[in-house]
Amino acid sequence: NAGVTQTPKFQVLKTGQSMTLQCAQDMNHEYMSWYRQDPGMGLRLIHYSVGAGITDQGEVPNGYNVSRSTTEDFPLRLLSAAPSQTSVYFCASSYDRRQARDSYNSPLHFGNGTRLTVT
Amino acid sequence: AQSVAQPEDQVNVAEGNPLTVKCTYSVSGNPYLFWYVQYPNRGLQFLLKYITGDNLVKGSYGFEAEFNKSQTSFHLKKPSALVSDSALYFCAVRDRGSQGNLIFGKGTKLSVKP
Numbered sequence: 468n469a470g471v472t473q474t475p476k477f478q479v480l481k482t483g484q485s486m487t488l489q490c491a492q493d494m495n496h497e498y499m500s501w502y503r504q505d506p507g508m509g510l511r512l513i514h515y516s517v518g519a520g521i522t523d524q525g526e527v528p529n530g531y532n533v534s535r536s537t538t539e540d541f542p543l544r545l546l547s548a549a550p551s552q553t554s555v556y557f558c559a560s561s562y563d564r565r566q567a568r569d570s571y572n573s574p575l576h577f578g579n580g581t582r583l584t585v586t
Numbered sequence: 587a588q589s590v591a592q593p594e595d596q597v598n599v600a601e602g603n604p605l606t607v608k609c610t611y612s613v614s615g616n617p618y619l620f621w622y623v624q625y626p627n628r629g630l631q632f633l634l635k636y637i638t639g640d641n642l643v644k645g646s647y648g649f650e651a652e653f654n655k656s657q658t659s660f661h662l663k664k665p666s667a668l669v670s671d672s673a674l675y676f677c678a679v680r681d682r683g684s685q686g687n688l689i690f691g692k693g694t695k696l697s698v699k700p
Contacts, residue, residue, distance in 0.1 A: 471629070500687065507595075509676065509692040510630075525687065557629055572618055572637050572680070575688060577629030 469493050473558050473578035480548040480585045488543040488581050490558030496576070498561045499541040500525070501533065503554040504580075510557065516541055548585045556581045588613045588681045592691035599667045599698050607662040607694045609677030618680035619660045620688065621651055625673045633675075636660060647671070667698045 474489045492499065500515035512525030516535040530552060532544040541560075545552060557580050562573040589612045599605045611617055618637055622630040634645025641653045651662045662675060677691040 502690075507692060510690040512687055512689075515687055559629070572635060574620070574632035574635065575622075575630070577631070579627070579629050 471558055471560055471576050471578035473556075473581050475581060476579070478581060478583050480545070480583065482548060482550060482585060484548050486545050486548065488545075488556055488558075488583075490541045490543065490578060491539050492541075492558075492560040492576070493539065494560065494576065495538060496560035496562055497538065499535065500559050500575070501531070501541070501543045502557045502559065503527065504557060505554050513543065513556075545583075550585045552583065553585045554583060556583060588617075588679050588689055590619075590677045590679045590689060590691040592675075592677055592694045594694050595692075596695045596697065599696070601669050601698050601700050602666055605664050605667040605671070605696065605698070607675050607677075607696060609660045609662065609691060611658050611660060611677075611679050613679055617660075619651075619653065620678040620680075621645065621649070621660075621662050622676045622678060622690075623647075623673050624676065624693075630676060633662070667696075669698050669700055672696055672698045 471492045497518045501513040502510040504510050511527045513531050514533040516522045519535050519538050522533050558578045559575040561575045591610050620635045621633040624630045633649050634643050636643050636653045644650045649664050653660050674693045674695050676693045678688045681687050681689050
């Protein structure tokens, strides 16, 4: 199994450009999420999904959109890039708590990240 | 609201010495606590979790964590540090009020010198 795959690994955008960060998992996980990591701020949740067709906002959703048309894929779209969105983005997945009682505390599996720079 | 705090930005330890990475939490009700490790240019990897039961939790790579309810702490420990343990460590708590999403601390950089 590949686990959680993120593409691209690096990206440079100009202010105002849009792009999509891809995330795919092959573990049949229901729960998927996007975090951004900034120095001194840890990881902050952007959006998450508990299954195909279901998405919700996290702590810092502004400027980002997501969709979940399949169980495997959870792309993150930057609508109009801003320098404040310069960050490292991580996608993560886990068994959803609805599947089984123990799944509520199943660990998150992370991708290797996308380093985004907005100039 | 649930939260975790990691009071140390960096911890320096000599190889072979015991290490402790501190974490305190604030939750309503029983806490679900986690530790993750991040190696350079990689995503986070799960180390261990506390759900209920024994206060000493054992995890991957020889790490363990001690849950202390009275001090609201969940410190990560290892009896003998390795240079390869050098990494960024994150404590996390499950947010019961938000579909169970994880809330992460700001991270502690562990540096183990030979």
